[in-house]
Amino acid sequence: MKFFVDTADIAEISEMADTGLLDGVTTNPSLIAKSGRDFMEVTKEICGLVDGPVSAEVVALDHDTMMKEAEKLRRIADNVCIKVPLTIDGLKTCKKLSSDGTMVNVTLCFSANQALLAAKAGASFVSPFVGRHDDNGFDGMELIADIRTIYNNYDFTTEILVASIRNPVHVLQSARIGADVATMPPAVIKGLFKHILTDKGIEGFLADWKKTGQSIL
Numbered sequence: 001m002k003f004f005v006d007t008a009d010i011a012e013i014s015e016m017a018d019t020g021l022l023d024g025v026t027t028n029p030s031l032i033a034k035s036g037r038d039f040m041e042v043t044k045e046i047c048g049l050v051d052g053p054v055s056a057e058v059v060a061l062d063h064d065t066m067m068k069e070a071e072k073l074r075r076i077a078d079n080v081c082i083k084v085p086l087t088i089d090g091l092k093t094c095k096k097l098s099s100d101g102t103m104v105n106v107t108l109c110f111s112a113n114q115a116l117l118a119a120k121a122g123a124s125f126v127s128p129f130v131g132r133h134d135d136n137g138f139d140g141m142e143l144i145a146d147i148r149t150i151y152n153n154y155d156f157t158t159e160i161l162v163a164s165i166r167n168p169v170h171v172l173q174s175a176r177i178g179a180d181v182a183t184m185p186p187a188v189i190k191g192l193f194k195h196i197l198t199d200k201g202i203e204g205f206l207a208d209w210k211k212t213g214q215s216i217l
Contacts, residue, residue, distance in 0.1 A: 001175045002052070004161070004183035008035045008042055010049070012186040017049050024052035026105070026127075026163070026183045028083070029059055040076065047077035053124070055105045057083035058093070066093040074102055081105050081124060086114050091121040098122030105161065110138075112146035119156040125181065130174075131164035140164075141173045148178050168192050 002023035005016045008031040016022045025046050032039050043056045056076070058069040066089060070082045074097075081103035084090035094104045098121065105125040106118040110133060118126040128147060130140025147160055159180035165171060168191045171182050 001171075001179065002159075002181040003189065004052070004055075004181055005189060006031070006163070006165075006183045006185050008032045008037075008046070009186070010035075010042070010045055013046055013049050016186060016189060021189075022050060022052070023181070024054065024081075024183075025050055026055040026083075026161075028055075028057050028107070040072075043073070043080070044076050047079050050079070052079065053081040053103055053105070054079055055081045055083040055107075055125075057107065061085075061087070061089060063089040063092045063096075066090070067096060070097055070102070083107050083127075086118060086126075091117055094118065094121040094123050098124065107163070110143070112143060112150055115147040115158075115160075116150055119151060119154075119158040123158045125159045125161040127161045127163040127183070129164035130162055130170055131166040133164070134166075140170070141177065144174055144179055145177050 003021055004024040004026050005013055005022055006026045007013060008027045013025055032042055035042055047054045056073045058066045060066045060069055066084060073082055074080050082097055083105040084093050086106050086108050094106055097104050103124040105127055106123040107127040109115050109126050109128040115126045128143050133140035133143055144162060161181040161183055162174040162179045163183050165182055165184045165188055171192060174182050
């Protein structure tokens, strides 16, 4: 499974990239707004920190303007992935962009039927929102499983990018189902490292080492 970090905070992205475990970045207008910086400037800086896809979202709702925004965004860097909403105009834009080799992330997916449409439109990624799905009384992981089954049935190459991940359990469940990508806030990625027995084991090893009075350096 690929790990993307879901943030526009340069320091956090840099920290995650230094682990060698980061495969890409997802951003959205809300995350860019939190940074308080210029959208194009932030996106360009992020693209320089990672080799993998960096999702940059259009804000227009009509196809023609989406295409104009996409044209400007994809000139930022070769690893920009244009992010469009799962609407008729969004999928029309997806089809047009994907046809000429541009990476497209279709976002705000909340049903398997929507994911089917995104795949047919040639999306590189589809982003089902599991946390928001759960918040509204639905089973987010059931959605991921349904999409996985459908994509396998027809050998679609669109990657399932699980979004709105709230905790490490979401990551585990997504990996079990066979999702291609998990995009997470930095805190969730850091939470994957944590386990009480790992911490206790380190404490024990260090205590025993101290008793020897030795030093490796």
